[in-house]
Amino acid sequence: MHFARKLFGSVAFRALFLVTLFSLLWQTRSAVAAAAFIDHAGNIVPSAPTSSDTVDFWVQIGYQGWVTDTRLYLTTDGSEPSIHPTTHAAQGTTQAITMTLDHTENNTLWYKATAGPWSNGTVIRYKIASWHSGGGDTKYADSTNDWPVTDPTQARIFGFRVGENQLPSWIGDAVIYNVFVDRFYDGDTSNNDYCAEAASGYCDNNHAVHGALPTHPQDDYRFTYNGGDLDGVVERLDYLEDLGINVLWLSPVFDNPNFYTDTDFNSNGDIYFTYHGYHPSDPLSVEEVFGTQTDLQTLVTQAANRDIRVILDFVPNHTSSQHSNFISASTTCAGPFSAWYTFSACNTAADPSFTVNFPSGFNTSSASYTVYGSNDTNKSFFGVLELPQINNDNSAARNWVINSRADYWLDTLGHAGYRLDYAPGPSTDFWREFNDTIGDSDTFTIAEIWLDNGPEMIRRQQGRVDSAMDFEANAAIVGFFTGGSSVDSLDSSLRDRASFYYQGGISPSEFVRGCFIDNHDMDRFSHRVSYNMADMKQGALIMFTQPCVPVMYYGNEIGLGQEFGIYQFGGGRPEYARERMAWGFYDASAPTEWTGSANTALWDFYETLIDVRKATPALQTFSSADYIALYRHNADRTYAYQRGQGSSAVLVALNDSGGTRTLNIPNIGGVSLPYANGTVLQDLLGSGKNCTVSSGQCSITLDNNDPGVVLAPQAGVTVNFTVNGYVTQYGQDMYVVGNVPELGNWNPANAVPLSWVDSDTWSGPAVFTSSAGQSIQFKFIVRQGGTTIWEGGGNRTYSVPSSGTGSYTGWWQ
Template sequence: MLREAIHHQAGANYAYPVAKDTLLLQVRTAKQDVRRVSVVYGSRYDVDETEVVLEKYASDLLYDYYRAQVKERSKKFRYYFVIDDGRETLWYNELGLYTEPSKGFNGAYFHYPHIGESDLYEVPRWLDGAVVYQVFVDRFCKGSTEQDDADVLAAGVPPEGDLDFYGGDLAGIIQKLDYLKLLGVNVLYLSPIFDADTNHGYDTSNYYRINPRFGSQADFKHLVEQCHKRNMRVILDGVFHSCGYYSPYFQDVVEKGVKSEYWDMFYLYSYPVRRDPPNYDCFAGSWRLPKLRIGNAKVQALMLDIASYWTREFDIDGWRIDTANEVDHKFLREFRNRIKACKKDVYIVGEIWHNSIDFLHGDQLDGVMNYHLATTLFDFFYKRKLSVSEFDGQLTLNRISYPKKAVHAAWNVIESHDTHRILYSTDDNKAVLRLMFAMQMTYPGVPSIYFGTETGLKSGHESQFIRFPMDWDVETWDKTLMAYIKKLISIRKQYRALRSGDIRTVALDDEQEIYVYERFSAVEKAYVIVNRSTAAQTVELSSGDLGCRDPGALREVLHDLCIVPEGDCIRLTVPPTEAAICV
């Protein structure tokens, strides 16, 4: 038995409550190295113990993962694992691995001392069925006739930088809500809408005011009301780690130096303030974005008041926390408490591009933007850097790294305003894009569409930060692509297993480039078959593969492909670079 591969910890993603008296426990072992894993558990203050066999539920390239749920009325757990590979048996507790059971309260067990009332990981129920549409406001649609067009670029004129504007506004978004409703999306995520100098809006100058280019507070309230009327929700972009150079707080520092009441809100190293190069900490090296001391009491009070104001007064439904990994953990905990007190089912999602477990214990963020998934899809379908087995391994690693609720609350992006447009990156490869969408819409988490991709918008630039506007000339749209995405959204909404079910890998074929996974709930199952190959592939699945389900009852719902029952098996031919969904 490869002892070095065995891992568990009494917390994080390896032990966490899923009910007020129930823990989910996870153990890692070397791949194909262990025959059986069980857990012996009981109350910390009782002698009675129960043994439960763990299920091997996932594997990546190196490890197998086992899990079980254990229930204890006292909510106080002690436990150890028994691991058997057919040749030897090991007992595993918090002090290590032993060839015989250990004795003693401290040395013989892992301990999860108590499930507290606030320890359960709770996320908004409306995420089940949510499909996000990201709007970069200035680039989406110009609706107001009152806006001064003197510095607005004409359609067809390419952008060059942060100070180019196309006139998109809140009124334009309102005009297109029925279009979005017809597409099937039901959550609107807006790029920063507060007063700022740039088109992206991350250099906030006044957090309490809507950028006049976009409209007014009344316009925004009307937008939220119109969204709610259509059963759509609204998420704002919260930039709490930095502000704009021209914000009144930083300008007071520029003018008064150490005498400014706001001096200690920033990281300044000398005076007078210098922009080139900056003599103050700024985000991503940009002089326009002075970093805030988010641990400073004044900064925290200000940002919490700002977030509460927009949540309470405008009835928004969520916050996307920009660069959440550069925001203080203490602030995020207080932010969650404050905002959930304003509106219980607000969704709090963070922009974090790397492993985020420290933010996902249920006390800070509900979920994060799943850039790991975006990279994995791109590397597998377009770059072809991963085999099917390696692809499955990356997906598994992404899922096992977090509590289950965090996985289902993850914001599954293919692209965003911080990346190149996917059709630019893939050289307009629509077949690849279709496969990415097929997986995104059938995978655990909340799918997100970046504005315009559904129409086939490709426009791009060598810099991902040069963002082109939406093209509202329907004659230029790829209507076949749009119909495909609409159908995927419709299928996702129709089947609960695809929205909130668990997932397991059914079949891998590196040679044929076939990947099959199952989404399942207590009452429903769905099977997704992905064919990366440039040739049609015939897939055969047995009743064992399908969990003993009657193969003859299955139907394919994405293309109405023919499923041929053969005894206790089915055969299905999947077209080149295409996916199939069987229910």
């Protein structure tokens, strides 16, 4: 260390260092003067600007050498920004705004520019470029090491519309239920292709590999088609109505290739089935294995007759490699679809077709399969060969995705909206235009955003989508019941999630989270908690009482299970979490292949919980101010929180201790119950566990196997008490106390407080529930510190009305 200090202190070394640094700064070699990546990803603050906001635009630059210039190019007339490829000059109506270096972080540069405000309704579209003034490549956001963008016409377009987004009015009491079509129910056995049929005509569910991953996917029914279809969903609409569901989310129902060969199984000719629907090969046609367009229309119509809205799963980021557009783009370099995808080189080579032989018992005996392009030559969804990524910044491709697909199906079917698969894929300007095109007062969109920086990416889509699935809240709930995280950790995470998305001026009328305990890409919650009844109920209770829209995965309500964990055999196999729905408990005539095992007590709980959420306004708000922690006990693993405000609020309490625990709510400093002493709180879930507010607390005992409680004030009679003739001194307060629980049972500590009106008058309400319709006795008292002054004379009497309101006015005795 002393040697280094001595060396650097020498004149010769300092001169050498400065010369080297100067040469690095001004080298024109492209390798030195090029950014490694330019990442913007829609990072603006606020995320959804209004006419009163100036906007900060942020970009992060990783550098191989040095960057001297970074510039924001934007338009306010809806046109695409135009940039000269060599001079960097803005062209046409494009404005060029210099971005300045704000700070460095982990060897990256953070640049910022500020612009605006603009009037509401203005469409802002922009691109970002970075370069070194001494030469080298100019790169555009969002460039990566693997896919650098150096052509301004190919640069990603970002954008937003100034002004507030509005949620549909019906979302407040929505309960969303995700149906995985192939696994829900088989209503038409005639379309059971690509599965091993049983003698009954239904897809067999006996061929399965136990204890290990199947050598060949077709050896296990969970990896093939199972026969579920649109007719099957129609047949089970009454079930969904009975459960209380009012929004039905269908997994993708549009045409897929049905299968690929898959080298993951390391055997030529093995078959990977696309039963899930996320490989669209013709998104303008309904998948024939699921039914027809008429079947889909029937489902939407029949659901509407039961007050159930339908949202469809929409895949905007990619197509199947078997889509005709990609086949054309891969084989014709200058064809009409070549710009609809992103290629690093023109590669027209195609792997030869070959025949795939299906096992005995499958309806289809053979089929032809051809691979187009390769992972090295075109952008794809996380490098998956079969899923080439659409260039949604190409105007023709974007028009096809938004207008020819999304808007077309809305106009044709009249469904309620879309679940948006992999929403971080397309740019913010794509989602701005998507929302401009399909968004109206009755259409709902909910996005899937699950990247490592998912919360921040979700926030960047606000104003462009209505909702997003909250994977962070899911992790908090699952972690509490399976990972042993503390009550403090659960509470902190849930309250953080409730507030995070409403920063920067976003209101709950513009954006809402979707809360869930599992989905089709993760292990089922029931499996993760080892089918523990209390945990399954309490997980559902938390999901349904957060300030968000509850999103159920089919089978949550019956504890539908799975034989193996998704990652039990190494790489993820979500097929294990996609078992067939069990119908034997609901329909005695259900075929053997669709009976299965169901927890009917859990179904009853879900039915009640859904009814409570739909009937309770306090559970239908999305503001973080309507989520207040009241009680935490880490050692006991007990937790309680308030939903809503004022006397209409409800309390949610649960006990995960493994034994019986009494909660005296609240136990957290700085919070208080929003109810008067004497208010009776009853469990809306029907457990019979009620409490009466006394000394500002609700004391309730919960057993370990209780599902928890949702406590709400009993409907009562409000009586206003007024007393005149006593001049109170500083520090004195007036109360009414009596012989009934609502008035404290003669205990001054539990008396009902009155409010000062003037020098000798106090007045205030008391709510009577159990004592409504009865004659009561009471007195007025004055309290100061630990001293109580009782009025003289005999006890006052009053007949409380059995309904409505009442009043009593008297003079101090």
